[in-house]
Amino acid sequence: MSIIELDRITKSYGPIEVLHGIDARVDEGEVFAIIGPNGAGKTTLFKVMTGESLANAGTVRFDGQDVTRMPPHLRIRAGMGRTFQVARVFNPLTALDNVVTAIEARKRAQGRTDHAWWAIRPSAPTRDEAMGLLEGVTLAGKAKMQAADLSHGDRKRLELAVTLAGRPRVLMMDEPTAGMSPVDREQVSHLIRRVMKPETEGGLSAPGQKLTVIMTEHDMSVIFGLASRIMVMNQGKRIALGPVEDIRNDPHVREVYLGKEDQHEELDA
Amino acid sequence: MLFTFINSLTLGMAVFLVAAGLTLIFGIMRILNFAHGAFFMLGAYLTSTLIGDMPGSIWVLIGASMLSGLVVGVLGLVVQHFVLSKLEDVDEHFMLIATYAVMLLCVGAIKMTWGLEFHSVDPPPGLDLGVVIFGTFVPSFSLFIIGAGVAVFLVLDHVIHCSWSGKLAVAIARDGWMSNLMGVNGPLGVRMVVGASFALAGLAGGLLLPNQTLSPALGDTFLLMAFITIVIGGLGNIRGAFIAAIILAVIDGLNILFLPGFPGVLIYVGMVTCLLLWPNGILGESRL
Amino acid sequence: MSSSLAERDSRRKPALTRPGINNTLIALATLTLLAMPFLTNSGLLYLVGTTLVLGVYSVGWNLLFSWAGLASFGSGGLFAIGAYVSAAAIRAGYDQFFLLIVLAGAGAGALVAMLVGLVALRRTTGIFFAILTLSLSELLRHTLMHTRSLGSEDGLSNITRPVLSLGVVEIDLTSGPTYYWFICVSAAVILGLCWWLTHGPFGRRLLAVRHDIERAGFIGIDVHRSRLAALVISGAVAGCAGAIYAPWAQIVTPELSGMVRSTQPILFTLLGGLQSFWGPMIGAFVFMVIEYATRTLVGIQEIITGAILLAVILAFRAGIAGSWNALIDRLTERRADK
Ligand SMILES: Nc1ncnc2c1ncn2[C@@H]1O[C@H](COP(=O)(O)OP(=O)(O)OP(=O)(O)O)[C@@H](O)[C@H]1O
Ligand SMILES: [Mg+2]
Numbered sequence: 051m052s053i054i055e056l057d058r059i060t061k062s063y064g065p066i067e068v069l070h071g072i073d074a075r076v077d078e079g080e081v082f083a084i085i086g087p088n089g090a091g092k093t094t095l096f097k098v099m100t101g102e103s104l105a106n107a108g109t110v111r112f113d114g115q116d117v118t119r120m121p122p123h124l125r126i127r128a129g130m131g132r133t134f135q136v137a138r139v140f141n142p143l144t145a146l147d148n149v150v151t152a153i154e155a156r157k158r159a160q161g162r163t164d165h166a167w168w169a170i171r172p173s174a175p176t177r178d179e180a181m182g183l184l185e186g187v188t189l190a191g192k193a194k195m196q197a198a199d200l201s202h203g204d205r206k207r208l209e210l211a212v213t214l215a216g217r218p219r220v221l222m223m224d225e226p227t228a229g230m231s232p233v234d235r236e237q238v239s240h241l242i243r244r245v246m247k248p249e250t251e252g253g254l255s256a257p258g259q260k261l262t263v264i265m266t267e268h269d270m271s272v273i274f275g276l277a278s279r280i281m282v283m284n285q286g287k288r289i290a291l292g293p294v295e296d297i298r299n300d301p302h303v304r305e306v307y308l309g310k311e312d313q314h315e316e317l318d319a
Numbered sequence: 320m321l322f323t324f325i326n327s328l329t330l331g332m333a334v335f336l337v338a339a340g341l342t343l344i345f346g347i348m349r350i351l352n353f354a355h356g357a358f359f360m361l362g363a364y365l366t367s368t369l370i371g372d373m374p375g376s377i378w379v380l381i382g383a384s385m386l387s388g389l390v391v392g393v394l395g396l397v398v399q400h401f402v403l404s405k406l407e408d409v410d411e412h413f414m415l416i417a418t419y420a421v422m423l424l425c426v427g428a429i430k431m432t433w434g435l436e437f438h439s440v441d442p443p444p445g446l447d448l449g450v451v452i453f454g455t456f457v458p459s460f461s462l463f464i465i466g467a468g469v470a471v472f473l474v475l476d477h478v479i480h481c482s483w484s485g486k487l488a489v490a491i492a493r494d495g496w497m498s499n500l501m502g503v504n505g506p507l508g509v510r511m512v513v514g515a516s517f518a519l520a521g522l523a524g525g526l527l528l529p530n531q532t533l534s535p536a537l538g539d540t541f542l543l544m545a546f547i548t549i550v551i552g553g554l555g556n557i558r559g560a561f562i563a564a565i566i567l568a569v570i571d572g573l574n575i576l577f578l579p580g581f582p583g584v585l586i587y588v589g590m591v592t593c594l595l596l597w598p599n600g601i602l603g604e605s606r607l
Numbered sequence: 608m609s610s611s612l613a614e615r616d617s618r619r620k621p622a623l624t625r626p627g628i629n630n631t632l633i634a635l636a637t638l639t640l641l642a643m644p645f646l647t648n649s650g651l652l653y654l655v656g657t658t659l660v661l662g663v664y665s666v667g668w669n670l671l672f673s674w675a676g677l678a679s680f681g682s683g684g685l686f687a688i689g690a691y692v693s694a695a696a697i698r699a700g701y702d703q704f705f706l707l708i709v710l711a712g713a714g715a716g717a718l719v720a721m722l723v724g725l726v727a728l729r730r731t732t733g734i735f736f737a738i739l740t741l742s743l744s745e746l747l748r749h750t751l752m753h754t755r756s757l758g759s760e761d762g763l764s765n766i767t768r769p770v771l772s773l774g775v776v777e778i779d780l781t782s783g784p785t786y787y788w789f790i791c792v793s794a795a796v797i798l799g800l801c802w803w804l805t806h807g808p809f810g811r812r813l814l815a816v817r818h819d820i821e822r823a824g825f826i827g828i829d830v831h832r833s834r835l836a837a838l839v840i841s842g843a844v845a846g847c848a849g850a851i852y853a854p855w856a857q858i859v860t861p862e863l864s865g866m867v868r869s870t871q872p873i874l875f876t877l878l879g880g881l882q883s884f885w886g887p888m889i890g891a892f893v894f895m896v897i898e899y900a901t902r903t904l905v906g907i908q909e910i911i912t913g914a915i916l917l918a919v920i921l922a923f924r925a926g927i928a929g930s931w932n933a934l935i936d937r938l939t940e941r942r943a944d945k
Binding site: 134139 | 803806807808811812814815817818819821822823824825826827828829830882
C-alpha cells in the first residue's frame with residue numbers, strides 16, 4: 051500500500067518552474083531515496099511533501115488523504131516527521147526539554163495531555179519517553195545541556211530524537227549526513243537502521259509501528275546501504291525510479307552522472 | 320475645499336521631507352530609525368539659532384537649512400561610527416532600541432541647550448503672504464513647502480536611480496558581500512547614505528521651521544507620520560514614500576472635511592488598512 | 608565537560624546555589640516592598656506603587672517578547688483601555704465591585720489584543736507588527752483625545768479609590784497605604800500566574816516558537832494559536848495593570864496610549880535583562896531610581912537614560928539579570944572548585 055502518493059507535482063519560483071510534474075508512490079515500510087545532481091529539485095520536492103511550500107499544481111496524498119494544501123503542523127499531526135539539512139533544534143531549551151516539548155505537542159494534538167493542568171514539570175510518562183529517546187540517540191548524558199551548547203553532530207541526533215518524539219509514520223530526512231565525516235556518516239546510517247527496527251529488537255520504533263523513511267542524500271554508499279528503492283531526479287524531472295540494482299544499471303542515470311567521474315565510480319561500486 | 324487640500328498637501332510634503340531620509344537609511348541598513356525625528360528637530364533648532372525670529376529672505380532660510388543639514392549629517396556619521404556599525408550582526412530589536420536611545424540623547428541635548436519654551440519663527444519676506452489660485456487664497460509658504468518636497472524627491476530619485484554613487488549605494492544595499500568582492504568600498508557607501516539620511520532630517524527641520532511651534536515634542540509628531548508614510552509606501556522605497564505622502568494628504572483632507580471632530584484619526588485607519596491589504600507597502604519593500 | 612560538571616555536582620553541592628541566592632533576594636525585595644508604607648513618605652510611596660504596576664505591565668509585555676518573540680510597540684493602548692474601563696466604571700459608581708472591574712479591564716485588554724492578533728499575526732511580522740501596533744495605539748490615543756464623554760484631552764480625573772465589598776467584609780482602599788498593599792497583592796497574583804504560564808508546557812511551546820517558528824510547526828505545534836494566546840495573555844496583563852493604575856493615579860489621560868508608555872516596557876526589559884522573567888521588574892525599579900534622582904535637571908534625564916540604554920546594548924546585552932546570574936555562576940563555581 052502506498053503511504054505517500056505524488057501526482058504530477060509542479061512547482062515554480064516566480065517565473066522559473068523547478069519541478070515539472072513529478073509522479074511517485076512511496077510504499078509503507080520502505081526506505082525511499084531521492085537522488086540527483088545539485089539543483090535537481092530534491093529539496094523543493096521535500097518542501098512540497100511536508101507543506102513548507104505549496105505546489106502550484108498536482109496533488110500530494112498521505113495515507114489516501116489529500117494533504118496538498120494542509121499546513122505543516124497538521125501534516126505532522128497526521129503522521130509525518132521531518133529533519134532538516136542543517137539541524138534545527140530549539141536553542142533556548144535544554145536537550146531534554148526539546149524532546150519533552152515535542153512529546154507534549156503530540157499528546158496535545160491527540161487530546162491525550164497527561165500532565166495535571168497546574169503542573170509545570172512534564173508528566174512522568176513524558177519524561178521517561180523523552181529520556182528513552184535521548185538514550186536511543188546516545189544523548190542521555192547531555193539531557194540537561196542547553197541545545198545551543200551542543201556540537202554539530204549532537205544537534206543532528208537531538209533533531210532526530212525530537213522528530214521521532216512525534217511518532218511519525220513517515221520520516222523524511224533531507225541529507226542526513228551532509229557535511230559529516232565518514233565515521234559520523236556510518237553512525238547516522240546505523241541510527242537510521244535502528245530507527246526502522248521495533249523496540250523489541252533493540253530498535254527505536256514504537257511497537258506495532260511500521261516506519262517509512264524518505265531521504266535525499268548525496269553519499270551513494272549511504273544510499274546503497276539503506277534504500278530499498280531510489281528515485282533519480284534531474285532538472286526538475288524524474289528520470290528513473292526503481293529498486294537499487296535497476297538504478298545502478300540504468301543507462302539514463304549513468305548518463306546524468308557521467309560528467310562526474312567520482313560519482314560514476316560510486317554507481318559501479 | 321481646495322484650501323483644505325492645499326493645506327493637507329503641504330502637510331503631506333512636509334512629512335515626505337522627513338520620511339525621505341528615514342526610508343533612505345532603512346533601504347541601506349534595514350533599520351527603523353527612531354532618532355530621525357529628534358535630528359529633524361535638531362535641524363529646526365539649529366536653523367532658528369542661525370536666522371533668529373525673522374529670516375531676512377528666502378535664501379537665508381534655505382542657506383541656513385542646508386548648513387544645519389550639514390551639521391546634522393556629520394552628527395549622523397558619528398552615530399553611525401559609534402553605534403549603528405557595532406550592531407549590524409545582532410538581533411534587529413537591539414538596533415531599534417539603540418536608535419531610540421540615540422533619540423533620547425538628542426532630545427536631552429536639545430532640552431539642555433534651548434530649554435523647554437516654545438519658539439516660533441515667521442516665514443521670510445516673500446513667503447509670508449499668499450496668492451489666489453482659482454479664487455482660493457493659498458499661503459505662499461505652503462507652495463514653498465510643496466515645491467521643496469517635490470524638488471527633494473526629484474533630486475533623490477535621480478541620484479538613486481541614475482548616478483554612479485546612487486548605483487553604488489543600491490549595489491551595497493542589495494548585496495554587501497558581492498560589492499565587497501567587486502572592490503567597491505561597502506562601509507564607505509553605507510556611511511555616505513547614512514550621512515545623507517541624517518542631513519536630510521536636518522534640512523527638513525530647517526525648511527519646515529517657519530510657522531511651526533518649536534518645542535521638544537515636535538519630533539514625535541513628525542516621526543510617527545513619517546513612519547506611517549514609509550510603511551505605506553514600502554520600506555526603503557523612495558517613490559513609494561512620495562506616493563504615500565500624497566495619499567496621506569488626501570486622507571487627511573477627507574478627514575478634515577468629513578470627520579472634523581476627530582482630526583488625524585483617518586490617517587491611522589488608512590494606514591492599518593493599507594498594511595493589511597499590502598503587507599509590503601504599495602510599491603513593495605525595496606532595498607533602496 | 609558536562610559529565611565533569613555533573614560529577615562535581617553530585618560530589619558536593621555548593622552551599623550557595625544561584626536559585627538559592629536569587630530566591631533569598633526576591634524574598635527580601637518582597638518584604639521591603641511590603642514595608643514601604645512605614646519607610647517612606649506618601650510621595651515616594653506613590654512612586655513605588657506606580658513602578659510596581661508598570662513593572663507588572665512590563666512583565667506581561669516581556670512574556671510576549673522573550674517567550675513568543677513578538678515586539679509590540681502598542682502595549683500602551685491596552686494599558687489605556689484597562690485604565691479607562693476602570694476609571695469610567697468607578698466614576699459611574701460601581702466601585703464596590705472593584706475586583707470585577709479589574710477583571711473587566713483585563714478582559715477588555717485581552718479582547719482587543721485578540722482582535723488585533725487575529726488580523727495582524729496572519730500577515731505581518733517583525734517590523735510590521737511593531738508599526739501596526741504603534742499605529743493602533745496612536746489611533747486609540749487620537750480617538751480618546753476627541754471623545755468628549757471620556758474627557759477629551761484632559762481625560763478622566765477625580766477617580767476615587769474604592770471600598771471593596773466582598774459580601775461579608777468591606778475593605779477600605781481609600782487611603783494611600785491600603786491601596787498600595789492592594790497593588791502588592793494583585794502584583795503577586797498576576798506575577799504568579801505569569802510565572803506559572805511561562806515555566807510550564809505553554810512556556811516551553813512559546814520558546815520553541817520564538818526560536819524557530821517553522822521548526823515549531825514541524826513538531827506539530829500550532830504556531831499561530833500559540834502566538835495569539837501569548838498576545839491575549841499579555842493584553843490581559845496590560846489591561847489589568849491599567850485598571851489597577853487608574854484609582855492609584857486618580858486620573859487617566861489619552862497619553863497613557865502614547866509612545867512613551869508603549870516603549871517603557873521595552874526599556875525596562877532591556878535594562879533588566881532579556882529572556883529573564885524578573886528582568887522587566889528590576890529594570891522598572893532601576894529606571895525609577897534614575898528618574899527620581901534626575902527629576903529636577905531639564906534634559907539630563909533623557910541623556911542619562913539614553914546613555915544607559917546605549918551602554919547596555921553595546922556593552923552588556925544580558926542586562927542586569929543576565930550579568931548578575933553570570934557573576935553568581937562564576938563565583939559559586941569558583942567556590943566549588945576549591
Ligand atoms: N527559494 C527559491 N527561490 C528561487 N529558486 C529556488 C529557490 N529554492 C530553490 N530554487 C531553485 O530551484 C532549483 C531546485 O533547487 P533544490 O534546492 O530543490 O535542489 P536540490 O536538488 O535540493 O539541490 P542540492 O543537491 O544542491 O540540495 C534550483 O535551481 C534552485 O536554484
Ligand atoms: Mg537540497
